[in-house]
Amino acid sequence: MSDPDPGPEPGAPEERPGVRTPRAWPVIGGRRLAAAPVVVVAVTVAVAVATGGTLWAFGSFDSSRSTGDGAKDGSAKGPTAVEVSLGACGKGWRGGSAGPQTFALHNTSSTAAEVDLIDRATGAVHGEIEGLAPGTTRELRVVLGGGSYAFTCLPDDAAAITGPTVRIEGPATGGGPAAVPVTxxxxxxxxxxxxxxxxxxxxxxxxxxxxxxxxxxxxxxxxxxxxxxxxxxxxxxxxxxxxxxxxxxxxxxxxxxxxxxxxxxxxxxxxxxxxxxxxxxxxxxxxxxxxxxxxxxxxxxxxxxxxxxxxxxxxxxxxxxxxxxxxxxxxxxxxxxxxxxxxxxxxxxxxxxxxxxxxxxxxxxxxxxxxxxxxxxxxxxxxxxxxxxxxxxxxxxxxxxxxxxxxxxxxxxxxxxxxxxxxxxxxxxxxx
Structure with missing residues (x-):
């Protein structure tokens, strides 16, 4: 069957033929989903804004920057250092302005922990790291709109602890993807x-x-x-x-x-x-x-x-x-x-x-x-x-x-x- 392409169906999304894109899969528990080969797709980071699409993913961490001593990203202004522990979850973050945020999450406790960055008004998760080992640091990168946020630390074999609420100033719109947790x-x-x-x-x-x-x-x-x-x-x-x-x-x-x-x-x-x-x-x-x-x-x-x-x-x-x-x-x-x-x-x-x-x-x-x-x-x-x-x-x-x-x-x-x-x-x- 090789008849000419009839074009988009009525009501179908616009196709962008010939656009080959790099994959940017969401991160699940620190693991990137594998990319399927031999496919040409229509949405890329470069065209997402132009097409009204969203490359959907929670905030993620760069494992190449995981260290035991609070790595910096080499920029003039390093990431915000945030403590992860039973007694000081989220300590070190005092808020800021809407837009991209980079955090260096450092586990000062004696047990591994999951860390979520949540919207205090809705409970939606904006960023997460799983399995943050004792004494290690990982960078978490998110985009936040104006609002109230907090880190929640979930140590292995212990109840969750939510840290202090901080305020991000600016318009509520424009933040990265977030969703209320599914349990x-x-x-x-x-x-x-x-x-x-x-x-x-x-x-x-x-x-x-x-x-x-x-x-x-x-x-x-x-x-x-x-x-x-x-x-x-x-x-x-x-x-x-x-x-x-x-x-x-x-x-x-x-x-x-x-x-x-x-x-x-x-x-x-x-x-x-x-x-x-x-x-x-x-x-x-x-x-x-x-x-x-x-x-x-x-x-x-x-x-x-x-x-x-x-x-x-x-x-x-x-x-x-x-x-x-x-x-x-x-x-x-x-x-x-x-x-x-x-x-x-x-x-x-x-x-x-x-x-x-x-x-x-x-x-x-x-x-x-x-x-x-x-x-x-x-x-x-x-x-x-x-x-x-x-x-x-x-x-x-x-x-x-x-x-x-x-x-x-x-x-x-x-x-x-x-x-x-x-x-x-x-x-x-x-x-x-």
């Missing part, structure tokens, strides 16, 4: 609801893999190919729970070398082993064993799932990672073992992302101002992918024209960019 308690109902949804998918998956096995047993390889795709797409929608699948998930997913690096079909199992045989001319007899083992693994997952528990703290991260993995694996063809259905899998991954996002939406509505923009880009991405699967026949990656490839990479890249703040906002935080 483990907030996320538990979301996790339980998603677990029930996954339970229903495991039943559906078991039925479809049984259909696949019957087709292979009957020697009907055309029916087996159809059943394989239906079953595989159900599994691809369950990405929010992959981390909890354990050994059954490994057997289903068929972890192993990429097709180009496989010495033979014996190098991998699960869906990809069956895929390899169905699209490489293997006989039905040779596929009965792999199809049977796949069905057994799926039934094991279905039967064991009620005893599993999703980690609520991982839900926001998974909402971002599903499409990030799509860009890394499906859009590069690394997971194509012969069927040419990477774009169908990408479309199912998008469904999985939206399912997770739907559960998190009540928490995000008041915390993420770019949520409507994210929804618009997910709609756009869905429309783009659906064009490659008209009539149920999916275009293989190698048949995409240059314009189609660029638009697909751009759409998914922008969606991934806008999903990154979901991971940041929904990272469960202590408040006491």
């Amino acid at each position: 483990q308690h907030d996320l538990i109902p979301v996790a339980l609801a998603h677990q029930r949804w996954v339970a229903d998918r495991t039943v559906e998956l078991a039925e479809l893999t049984a259909e696949l096995k019957r087709a292979v047993d009957d020697g009907d390889l055309d029916a087996a190919r159809t059943a394989w795709l239906s079953a595989h797409l159900v599994y691809a929608r369950m990405g929010g729970a992959y981390d909890a699948f354990g050994a059954a998930g490994e057997a289903i997913d068929g972890s192993g070398p990429a097709p180009s690096g496989a010495a033979s079909a014996k190098d991998f199992e699960g869906f990809h082993r069956v895929e390899y045989g169905l699209w490489h001319g293997e006989s039905a007899a040779s596929l009965r064993g792999p199809a049977d083992r796949l069905a057994q693994a799926v039934h094991a997952l279905r039967d064991s799932w009620p005893q599993q528990r999703l980690d609520p703290a991982q839900l926001g991260l998974r909402a971002h990672e599903i499409l990030e993995d799509t860009a890394r694996s499906e859009l590069t063809g690394r997971t194509d073992y012969g069927s040419g259905t990477n774009l169908a899998t990408a479309r199912a991954n998008l469904d999985g992302t939206r399912e997770l996002l739907g559960g998190l939406r009540p928490l995000l509505t008041s915390r993420y101002p770019d949520l409507p923009r994210l929804d618009a880009w997910l709609d756009r991405t869905q429309h783009t992918l659906d064009r490659f699967g008209e009539g149920g026949h999916w275009t293989p990656l190698e048949r995409l024209g240059r314009q189609d490839r660029q638009r697909l990479n751009s759409d998914i890249g922008q969606a991934v960019e806008l999903l990154a703040p979901v991971a940041t906002i929904c990272d469960a935080r202590r408040t006491a």
Whole structure:
């Protein structure tokens, strides 16, 4: 499918084709989210103001400046030294003017601590550092508007301590991103609801893999190919729970070398082993064993799932990672073992992302101002992918024209960019 680019859909965000950007992912607990390769995205630091976009991230620290003796940044005016301890949380900060702020947070206590910079009026977090070890210093950089702020110190195995309130003079607008903390308690109902949804998918998956096995047993390889795709797409929608699948998930997913690096079909199992045989001319007899083992693994997952528990703290991260993995694996063809259905899998991954996002939406509505923009880009991405699967026949990656490839990479890249703040906002935080 290589028809000309139809341009933005009505109501879709403006696309900026050809703009390749450096990644500036939000920091979660001092760890930067990995960047997805081979994507062209539409929002950069340089154009954020011009397009009205926001490169969303809490205040972050520069680990290269972490020291044990209060490092300075080499500027004429060094960072504001702030003490972190049980008895003097936030000592050293006396306020100032609105705009960029740099703090050198020094832990003078005998235990590691998390440190949050909060808005005293709303409780929103503007900056955070996790795991500040005793005797060490890290720089925290934020942009603050006018208002009242304080540092909250959360030592390991001790209650939170909020330091003195300080006043920043200036307009209240213009500050960097901030959000009221999401707690483990907030996320538990979301996790339980998603677990029930996954339970229903495991039943559906078991039925479809049984259909696949019957087709292979009957020697009907055309029916087996159809059943394989239906079953595989159900599994691809369950990405929010992959981390909890354990050994059954490994057997289903068929972890192993990429097709180009496989010495033979014996190098991998699960869906990809069956895929390899169905699209490489293997006989039905040779596929009965792999199809049977796949069905057994799926039934094991279905039967064991009620005893599993999703980690609520991982839900926001998974909402971002599903499409990030799509860009890394499906859009590069690394997971194509012969069927040419990477774009169908990408479309199912998008469904999985939206399912997770739907559960998190009540928490995000008041915390993420770019949520409507994210929804618009997910709609756009869905429309783009659906064009490659008209009539149920999916275009293989190698048949995409240059314009189609660029638009697909751009759409998914922008969606991934806008999903990154979901991971940041929904990272469960202590408040006491």
